[in-house]
Amino acid sequence: MFELKWLWQNLEGDRTRYVTALFLSVVCSSLTIVNPYIGQRIVDTFITGDNALQNLTQERGLLIMLCLGMIAFSLLRTGLSYVTTMQYEQSSQNMMYRIRIFLYNKIQGQDMKYYDHNRTGDLMTKMTGDLDMVRHSMAWIIKTIIESLTIFVAAVIYFFTIDVELTLWLLILSPPIFVVAYIFAKRVRPMYVDLRERLSQLNSTTQENIAGNRVVKAFAREEYEIEKFTDKNINYSKANKTAALVWLDYFPYLETFAQAFNVILMLAGGIFVMKGRITFGEFSAFSSLIWAISNPMRNIGIIINDIQRFFASLTKIVEIYYARPNIANEHNAVEKRRYEGRIAFDHVSFKYESATVLDDVSFTIKPGETVAIMGSTGSGKTTLVNLIPRFYDVTKGQVLVDGVDVRKLELDELRGNIGVATQDVLLFSDTIDGNVAFGDPDLPEEKTEEYAQLAAAHEFITKMPEGYDTIVGERGVGLSGGQKQRIALARAMAVRRPILILDDTTSAVDLETEEHIQKSLNELDYPCTKIIIAQRVSTTAKADRILILDNGRLIEEGTHAELLAKRGYYYDVFMLQNEGIGRGQVTEHGQK
Ligand SMILES: Nc1ncnc2c1ncn2[C@@H]1O[C@H](COP(=O)(O)OP(=O)(O)OP(=O)(O)O)[C@@H](O)[C@H]1O
Secondary structure, three states: OHHHHHHHHHOOOOHHHHHHHHHHHHHHHHHHHHHHHHHHHHHHHHHOOOOHHHHHHHOHHHHHHHHHHHHHHHHHHHHHHHHHHHHHHHHHHHHHHHHHHHHHHHHHOOOHHHHHHOOHHHHHHHHHHHHHHHHHHHHHHHHHHHHHHHHHHHHHHHHHHHOHHHHHHHHOOHHHHHHHHHHHHHHHHHHHHHHHHHHHHHHHHHHHHHHOHHHHHHOOOHHHHHHHHHHHHHHHHHHHHHHHHHHHHHHHHHHHHHHHHHHHHHHHHHHHHHOOOOOHHHHHHHHHHHHHHHHHHHHHHHHHHHHHHHHHHHHHHHHHHHOOOOOOOOOOOOOOOOOOOOEEEEEEEEEOOOOEEEEEEEEEEOOOOEEEEEEOOOOOHHHHHHOOOOOOOOOEEEEEEOOEEHHHOOHHHHHOOEEEEOOOOOOOOEEHHHHHOOOOOOOOHHHHHHHHHHOOOHHHHHOOOOHHHOEEOHHHOOOOHHHHHHHHHHHHHHOOOOEEEEEOOOOOOOHHHHHHHHHHHHOOOOOOEEEEEOOOHHHHOOOOEEEEEEOOEEEEEEOHHHHHHHOOHHHHHHHHHOOOOOHHHOOOOOOO
């Protein structure tokens, strides 16, 4: 019931409208009994009553009134029904609009760990299918339940006013129906939870396949992917059928009970009419309203199915709603200071789950310094730089920026002082200009060009059909790997932050272009501490200092010349990358 309380809280602003809708549903459904009542009066007064013929001539006015009353009530019900549906639709749509924005913000505010553990397809299912299911339930399922209940209660009350005993005979069927419905609901609930999970898996597979379509094609693995999708599809379809078929196990009982209402009415009602205990008009009122009792019973399975789907989806939405990130950006920074750009790692250790990825790493970087980080793949380079903007928090030790533990800094301010070009370049489906100016939408056009020039991107951009206004596809489709990297670099430089982190940003560009970029980085017109992750000695050689990571440990630290002289890891990499240069030819200062 916690979920329902949550829904109620989120209805704020539309509660009156929703309660009005519920109230109108009750009124509208209660009016269902008016026409059978009028029908009963017409039958008893003008068709079967002792004075029927006499009434037909003498009370014609009453007959016309009753007939007009029937028409008027039908029209009234139709009108009310229209207004009621509008109220349900508007309140549920408004509520979902607000919740969707809230959930989107919530997902945006989650930390990296959350994204590590939640599949994109699952989040998409929550933001689309689950939200729609909840909205549909608020507008239709709850409406159906309220209306069925009201009609049932109104009919029972009306029946009681006509004849208590006959009503009790009819109601004798209700307890077994409720028992069957209860057993059915208990059995079917876990099935819908499972069904919801399988739908999420199906969506995740679809999303991954579409996003990774190029890889699939490159490896000619279409068939495998189709098989994988078919598996998930079969899984989902099977679960759907199982859940739907369970209903069939109970359907015969419920249908039999529902039909039994008519049989009881015929037998008991017939006897009561023959005995003169009820009039023929009263019998016809029973007869015309018996559906009000049997239909809810007949539909109880469908309603239960929908309720289970509703709760399975609602639970998933509430999960996002209450997910609390460990690293939360409260966006409290009113005035963002500009940092000097001093960085220190003080005995930092880090684990993602259980395995240690960084082990007792300590170093400092002075403002304005350029530090290169090198190390074998998986040695922890990206992890290390991810700790500076607090994408993750250290497990032990501390990361300090300008002498303050990053966990004590305002996150908005901290991240507002760091420019990052990540290893996995992601460009948005937008113009090149929009992508470069992503971090600063007010960036003047000439500045965009200036940073593109610094990143050695201007030339190829101007050769494109629409230059800076060329729209790049999702993830930068239409650009080469090196071109994407250069736009990402321009984007990172354009925010003019005092700390610039470049994670393997020039790995896909040729040496000449790389040299141009290095020169630009050295000549940036704002003070900036640069941390550059790179595998190429050509990139690291000109850094003020180089840090070598191996298996999460800092094993070497020094200038290009110092590290070459050390004849350790860096020296070996240098030799490997400069094939043809004999070891003996390398001087102490690393000069050929
Ligand atoms: N989100 C994550 N969850 C769990 N483990 C992770 C995660 N990201 C990285 N790892 C693990 O942490 C280790 C270090 O990864 P990291 O990406 O920092 O290495 P790297 O030195 O940057 O490698 P590369 O040069 O290949 O980019 C690897 O063993 C990797 O499997």
